[in-house]
Amino acid sequence: MSASEFAERAHVALADAQLRGNLRTATGTIRARRAEAVGELADWEQLREAGRAIKERALRHLDVHLEQLEQTVTAAGGAVHWARDAEEANAIVVRLVEATGAREVVKVKSMATEEIALNAALERAGIVAVETDLAELIVQLAGEHPSHLLVPAIHKNKTEIRDLFRRHLPGCEQLGDDPAELAEAARRFLRERFLRARVGISGANFAVAETGTLCVVESEGNGRMCTTLPETLITVMGIEKVLPRFADLEVMLQLLPRSATGERMNPYTSLWTGVTRTHPPDGPQQLHLVLLDAGRTDVLADAVGRQALHCIRCSACLNVCPVFERTGGHAYGAAYQGPIGAILVPQLSGMREGASLPWASSLCGACYEVCPVKIDIPRVLVHLRGRLVRERADAAAAERAGMRGLARVLASPRAYRLAQALARPGLARLAGRRRAPWWARPAAGWLAERDLAPPPERTFRKWWRGRGSR
Amino acid sequence: MSAREAILARVRAATADVPAGEPPAWERERDAGPDSAYACERHEPAAERTARFAARVREHGARVVEIPDEPGAVAAAVGAACAALGIATALVPADFPAAWTPPGLRRVADEPPLEPAALALAEGVLTGAALGIADTGTIAFDGGAAQGRRALTLVPDVHVCVVRERQLVGSVPEGLEQLAAAARAGRPITLVSGPSATSDIAFERVVGVHGPRTLHVVLATSKTTAAAGAP
Numbered sequence: 001m002s003a004s005e006f007a008e009r010a011h012v013a014l015a016d017a018q019l020r021g022n023l024r025t026a027t028g029t030i031r032a033r034r035a036e037a038v039g040e041l042a043d044w045e046q047l048r049e050a051g052r053a054i055k056e057r058a059l060r061h062l063d064v065h066l067e068q069l070e071q072t073v074t075a076a077g078g079a080v081h082w083a084r085d086a087e088e089a090n091a092i093v094v095r096l097v098e099a100t101g102a103r104e105v106v107k108v109k110s111m112a113t114e115e116i117a118l119n120a121a122l123e124r125a126g127i128v129a130v131e132t133d134l135a136e137l138i139v140q141l142a143g144e145h146p147s148h149l150l151v152p153a154i155h156k157n158k159t160e161i162r163d164l165f166r167r168h169l170p171g172c173e174q175l176g177d178d179p180a181e182l183a184e185a186a187r188r189f190l191r192e193r194f195l196r197a198r199v200g201i202s203g204a205n206f207a208v209a210e211t212g213t214l215c216v217v218e219s220e221g222n223g224r225m226c227t228t229l230p231e232t233l234i235t236v237m238g239i240e241k242v243l244p245r246f247a248d249l250e251v252m253l254q255l256l257p258r259s260a261t262g263e264r265m266n267p268y269t270s271l272w273t274g275v276t277r278t279h280p281p282d283g284p285q286q287l288h289l290v291l292l293d294a295g296r297t298d299v300l301a302d303a304v305g306r307q308a309l310h311c312i313r314c315s316a317c318l319n320v321c322p323v324f325e326r327t328g329g330h331a332y333g334a335a336y337q338g339p340i341g342a343i344l345v346p347q348l349s350g351m352r353e354g355a356s357l358p359w360a361s362s363l364c365g366a367c368y369e370v371c372p373v374k375i376d377i378p379r380v381l382v383h384l385r386g387r388l389v390r391e392r393a394d395a396a397a398a399e400r401a402g403m404r405g406l407a408r409v410l411a412s413p414r415a416y417r418l419a420q421a422l423a424r425p426g427l428a429r430l431a432g433r434r435r436a437p438w439w440a441r442p443a444a445g446w447l448a449e450r451d452l453a454p455p456p457e458r459t460f461r462k463w464w465r466g467r468g469s470r
Numbered sequence: 471m472s473a474r475e476a477i478l479a480r481v482r483a484a485t486a487d488v489p490a491g492e493p494p495a496w497e498r499e500r501d502a503g504p505d506s507a508y509a510c511e512r513h514e515p516a517a518e519r520t521a522r523f524a525a526r527v528r529e530h531g532a533r534v535v536e537i538p539d540e541p542g543a544v545a546a547a548v549g550a551a552c553a554a555l556g557i558a559t560a561l562v563p564a565d566f567p568a569a570w571t572p573p574g575l576r577r578v579a580d581e582p583p584l585e586p587a588a589l590a591l592a593e594g595v596l597t598g599a600a601l602g603i604a605d606t607g608t609i610a611f612d613g614g615a616a617q618g619r620r621a622l623t624l625v626p627d628v629h630v631c632v633v634r635e636r637q638l639v640g641s642v643p644e645g646l647e648q649l650a651a652a653a654r655a656g657r658p659i660t661l662v663s664g665p666s667a668t669s670d671i672a673f674e675r676v677v678g679v680h681g682p683r684t685l686h687v688v689l690a691t692s693k694t695t696a697a698a699g700a701p
Contacts, residue, residue: 022672029673043509046506046507046509047506049506050508053496053501053506056496057492057493057494057496057501059485060485060494061492061494063478063481063485066477066478066481076656082474083473084473084477134670138670138671151669151670153670153671157672158671161671179672179674179676182671183668187678187680190680191590191680194680195586195587195590208653213659219667219669220667220679221679221680221681222679222680224624224660224680225624225680228624229586229624229625239481244495244496245497246650246653247498247646247647247650248495249646250510250646251508253642253661254642261669265603266663267530267662267663267664267665267667267681268660268661268662270658270660271653271659273653273656273658274656277656278613280582280619281583282657283619283620293477297477297480297481297483298484300481300485301483303487
């Protein structure tokens with residue numbers, strides 16, 4: 001990804017009036033709901049601080065908790081697999097599905113499997129992956145990528161969704177555009193698939209090391225279907241999702257729904273601990289947990305950047321971000337969008353992808369204020385800008401040289417006076433111009449967007465010296 | 471080196487800055503200063519807790535009927551709900567109290583375990599619950615008495631659920647503290663806050679997607695509370 005890729009894609013998105021309208025309505029609605037749900041709790045700030053402290057401590061001792069999780073999940077009858085990268089994780093899942101003989105799997109919305117492009121890997125192996133979250137299904141039918149962590153089809157309005165369902169869902173040629181009617185069509189289409197599914201694939205919002213309990217938080221019931229009805233359940237989870245203790249859920253399950261959808265509690269939360277040994281058996285009898293690194297240990301190694309791993313994927317930071325509200329999620333070109341995407345994507349890829357994303361921010365700080373686990377996103381953005389400029393020879397080379405020169409000039413009063421004397425005539429000639437002359441070419445982009453004021457007649461230094469003779 | 475060893479080695483290298491002896495997990499009792507000492511218990515009269523639970527379950531889009539906690543009253547309320555919802559035959563867990571079952575209702579047992587397709591044909595399901603959380607209007611199921619396995623309360627389109635006042639707690643921490651035993655015993659836990667819903671299409675909330683589209687709660691309260699709570 002080039003350093004300007006975000007800006008290029010953002011320009012395309014900004015030209016789409018329909019998209020901007022959809023986004024403004026959606027983010028405005030959800031911001032108001034969140035504010036109301038959060039305002040209701042007198043101890044919200046204490047919960048945020050507890051959430052931050054729980055995640056911070058868990059990550060600082062991640063090895064201990066991962067080993068304990070492996071032990072408790074195994075003791076409860078599950079199988080644990082480890083994957084260094086996306087390719088390894090996909091290979092494990094494909095092998096596990098192939099071992100069951102199933103050619104179709106039902107999937108719960110999962111950011112981890114989106115990140116590793118599991119659906120494409122399954123397709124290459126001849127396995128059909130059916131996304132069962134309504135918005136994920138919409139995105140899948142459209143052949144697109146999600147544009148929002150929590151509301152993947154936020155960029156689509158109901159007419160667009162109706163047209164998509166008419167084309168792709170059997171018996172829906174006469175479908176209207178009422179959301180209830182559209183949801184009913186999806187229910188009929190998916191119910192058939194839930195009832196015949198032999199393999200379910202999920203992510204996990206949380207995994208409790210102490211008990212081996214996995215947790216999926218959702219609204220529609222598709223998560224319950226996928227984690228309850230099939231014989232085999234495969235869960236793919238980033239290693240940073242582990243919580244040390246069952247009691248930690250009492251904080252997370254208060255922070256997440258209120259931050260995400262602005263509800264006191266989401267309709268359904270499923271918690272399962274290995275294979276049940278009840279009679280009759282309850283739920284899948286073959287359970288697999290795939291623990292995914294895929295760059296997370298690199299993020300962990302950066303003492304400032306590691307707080308990005310606190311993220312519980314609520315998407316509150318997207319909904320308050322003035323940049324996201326205008327460009328939408330596709331401009332970020334990654335599985336994680338918005339402010340959290342801007343700090344997570346470059347770090348997860350070892351700074352190879354999303355190098356322009358840390359600049360996709362005005363550093364206004366709204367994201368930090370709403371983050372339920374207090375990730376200081378502006379601080380990490382600035383930190384990553386510094387890392388990228390230092391580590392990448394091709395990124396912002398001119399800016400780096402300029403800043404170094406400026407540092408020298410500002411360090412010496414004589415150099416400053418000289419530079420000021422030299423610059424004043426040039427600045428006077430650029431004032432009010434939109435097109436840069438040849439000698440000011442590096443500032444062309446800046447001049448195209450902003451009016452340069454003419455320099456004042458006297459410099460501050462001149463005025464200061466002349467003050468006594470008044 | 472196996473993937474497991476490689477990942478654990480990378481984690482240890484990445485956290486080499488963490489001082490030895492630091493406790494590996496944050497604990498409220500030990501680590502919560504004034505900044506993070508969130509509320510755990512709600513101190514309030516039972517009637518207030520019950521009223522809050524009922525109001526919040528209703529706000530989620532479920533129906534709630536409050537009746538005195540007597541077998542006859544429960545059976546009558548369940549019978550009225552089934553009649554109103556057009557349910558003549560219901561799935562009922564084997565250990566659901568017979569005294570709570572209305573005389574006219576035909577019970578279908580999950581013995582031997584029904585296939586998903588058979589569950590989908592059921593008109594409705596009748597269960598108890600593990601507990602209720604007033605703050606969030608949440609009903610919890612943990613595979614315990616009168617609840618059946620998870621698929622029972624998931625696949626049928628109508629769920630009639632009996633919750634007793636003494637099963638109610640005020641806050642999420644109080645609820646999870648009680649549910650921890652089920653997790654430790656390897657039993658699955660489901661938290662239900664209203665019927666299934668989605669806002670995925672143009673942010674308009676639609677009630678009823680894949681889970682039961684109708685959730686009807688029969689809330690059995692003690693006589694004193696029922697009297698105090700009456701308008």
